[in-house]
Amino acid sequence: MRCPAALVAPLLVVALITGCSPAPEAEPSERASEPAPVSMPTSAETPVTPPPILTTVPQKFRALGTEPFWSAEVEGTRLTYTTPVTQEGATISIVRKDAGKRALYTGSIGGKPLELEIWRETCSDGMSDADYPFTVIRRIGPDTQRGCAR
Template sequence: MMVIRPSLAAGIALALLSACQNGAEQAAAPRFDGIAADEVIRFTGTEPFWGGRVEGAMLTYSTPENIDGETFTVKRFAGNHGLGLSGTLGTAAFDMTVTPGKCSDGMSDRVYPFTVTLSIDGEVREGCGWTDRQPFSGSESP
């Protein structure tokens, strides 16, 4: 016999209730369209250094230890305030969000148009992103 704690049962009920109440609101919310499906997204981060690009459904993730990077398939999701990309890097869960907002890599005079949040098997990293249509400003060679 499975026993459900009262606090867990209350949490599940609250989650189901909010899902029912917010369903219409969520369906009516506009989807992020700030990056076209045909745009190449480039991203970079520091501490540790990492970066890459997304072309269509293919993402290449690189580090100083693997300069050529590893390429894998991602699913793209346009949320209310940004773009989500999910896949598997080797055996690790890979989730990345790209949201509009000025971003600095902290090491150059560049200003990027997107903030990138990356999670690899739960390890979260912060970085910046850009596209050809929405480039960074600042020196081409920092």
């Protein structure tokens, strides 16, 4: 592409003052061709990586509460709930949902909804000098109790 002389002359003056020399015009075969279009990967081509699970709650633990006394042993998708009255325990299926650094287990026991919420926070059972690495809230229907777990 040739520039009109009115535009080229001032550029040559600037080039001479600054000590720059104009680059020679490229031959037609040396001229850059149009850049190739950039293709963006489609969602089918892009692997989707799930976000990391932030919770530190293990898949297996034992939770307990005092006054009233209760315990819950969790292993995967099963929870065994015991009290002084039901020492043999009731085993139910549960579903785990992680939310940040907490895990929420849900199921049903005795026709009532059961929720066991657990997170890493040092806990004392209030009866002994033992410290537990996890704090728990147990809900069965409207009854809510706090406890500890390891």
